Amino acid sequence: MAFAFPLSAAEKAGGEENTFNPKETIFEHLLDGYGWELPFSHEHRIPLPVIVRDYKGDWNVFMSHRLDHGQAYNGFYIAQEGPNKGKVEGVDDAGNRYRPLDLSITKNVLALIIAALVCAWCVFSVAHWYKKRRFKAPKKGVGAIEFLIEFVYTGVIKSTLGDKAPRFAPYLLTIFFFILLMNLLGLIVIFPGGANLTGNIAVTMVLALCTFIIVNVRGTKEYWKEIFWPDVPLWLKFPLPIMPLIEVFGIFTKPAALMVRLFANMMGGHMIILSLISLIFIFSALGAVVVGFTTVISVLFSLFMLMIDTLVSFIQAYVFTMLSTLFIALAQVEGHHEGKVEKVEK
Numbered sequence: 001m002a003f004a005f006p007l008s009a010a011e012k013a014g015g016e017e018n019t020f021n022p023k024e025t026i027f028e029h030l031l032d033g034y035g036w037e038l039p040f041s042h043e044h045r046i047p048l049p050v051i052v053r054d055y056k057g058d059w060n061v062f063m064s065h066r067l068d069h070g071q072a073y074n075g076f077y078i079a080q081e082g083p084n085k086g087k088v089e090g091v092d093d094a095g096n097r098y099r100p101l102d103l104s105i106t107k108n109v110l111a112l113i114i115a116a117l118v119c120a121w122c123v124f125s126v127a128h129w130y131k132k133r134r135f136k137a138p139k140k141g142v143g144a145i146e147f148l149i150e151f152v153y154t155g156v157i158k159s160t161l162g163d164k165a166p167r168f169a170p171y172l173l174t175i176f177f178f179i180l181l182m183n184l185l186g187l188i189v190i191f192p193g194g195a196n197l198t199g200n201i202a203v204t205m206v207l208a209l210c211t212f213i214i215v216n217v218r219g220t221k222e223y224w225k226e227i228f229w230p231d232v233p234l235w236l237k238f239p240l241p242i243m244p245l246i247e248v249f250g251i252f253t254k255p256a257a258l259m260v261r262l263f264a265n266m267m268g269g270h271m272i273i274l275s276l277i278s279l280i281f282i283f284s285a286l287g288a289v290v291v292g293f294t295t296v297i298s299v300l301f302s303l304f305m306l307m308i309d310t311l312v313s314f315i316q317a318y319v320f321t322m323l324s325t326l327f328i329a330l331a332q333v334e335g336h337h338e339g340k341v342e343k344v345e346k
Contacts, residue, residue, distance in 0.1 A: 022278040030196045030270055031086060032108045034064035034078065037194065046191060048110060052076060053101040055092050064104075076100070108203070111195030115181045122177060152176050152321060160325045161332070168328055171214060175207065176321040183266060183313030187306060198316070199267035201259065208255035208262075211324040216251065219331035226333070227251070254327050258320060265316050269309040276302045 029037070035045030047065035054060060054075070066073040067088070070080065079089045090100045122145050129138045138146050157172050158165040182197040197203050227247040229237065236243045276298045283294040 022275070022282060026271065026274045026278065029194070029274060030199060030267070032106050032200065033086070034067065034088070034104060034106055036107050036110070036191055038191075048107065049105045050076070050088060051103045051105070052088055052090070053103075054090055055098055055100070107195050108197060108200060111182075111185065111192070111197050112203070114192045115178060115185055115197065118185075119174070119177045119181050122181075123173075148177075149173060152318070156318075156322050156325050160329045164332055168214070168218075168325070171210070172321050172325055172328075175210070175324060176317050179207065179262070179320055180313060180317035183317060184310070186266065186270065187309055187313065196267070196270050198262055199270050201263045204259045204263040207320070208259035211258060211327060212251075212255040214324075215254075215327045215331045218328070220333060222333050223331045254323075258323060262316055262320055265312060269305065269312055273302050273305050273309070276305065 033045075034050060035047055038044050038046065045065070045068070047063040049061060050064050050067065051059065051061050060074050060076065062073060067076065067078050071077070075092075076088050076090050079085050079087055084099055088100060088102055088104070089097050091097055125142050126138065126146050126149065129136075129142050137143065152173060153165070153169055157169050161168060179198060182203075185193045186196050186198065188194060228244050230243045230247060232243050279298045280291065280295045284291045
């Protein structure tokens, strides 16, 4: 709130160069980058390693601050326009632009590493507690983590998969905590938070792909039989394979739904909060009274949306895990004969 009031005078003194661009600012926060933004500053960033391979096959390793503000280093620069906007480009000896092989530690890559380490620490802290204090209930943070593990395992995994729950629980619990931590870290403004990981469709695509692989690799023979020769009237599958085509199409729509649902919900929440904050700077040119009133309204609505986003972070992690569990359970279907024998034995 304090930073918004002197903005009007700064814009008048600096001319159009200091004019606030909401679109550029919002997407700068939402998209990936070669540096980590500092709070209340768009000029100063935490530099990250840039690792690129040029057209000659040589590797170049340097820190990203060498490419700030349109600078070039060793023939590399960050493109300001074109299909590679925001990415590192290079110039060969003939003066032609090209896109090098880029293995840089970007903001999203570092955020993924941080989220993975925090996730491992959370889970191993519970294991360490029971290793040292076998018959004592955990307290504080460890107790909260154990509560979440028990809640997800008992309420979702075991109730859906039954006796097959221990086989798939490690993956499903990992995916729950990993998504939850990425969601919550994305809501934190300062380092190590602020990276919009689950609002990046590439990240959600890989998560959905993991579920897709487990569902189809571990699927039973009955599951594949129901896809290519389902138990429907013959005219629905021969000579025109209507139902098999629908079933095969469903194999790919399930992970696509996982990917888009998580991406859209988290991206939408971030965009709403950033848009509300941007209103403060958009109305700053109208004077101190207007910017003061706008600041109060925007901050209140932003805090409300942050609380909603915190709830959504838990809900989306839970929904992704629940749907993954359901898809795995559908792929573990047993044959009709086997199901009858098991029922008689019980």
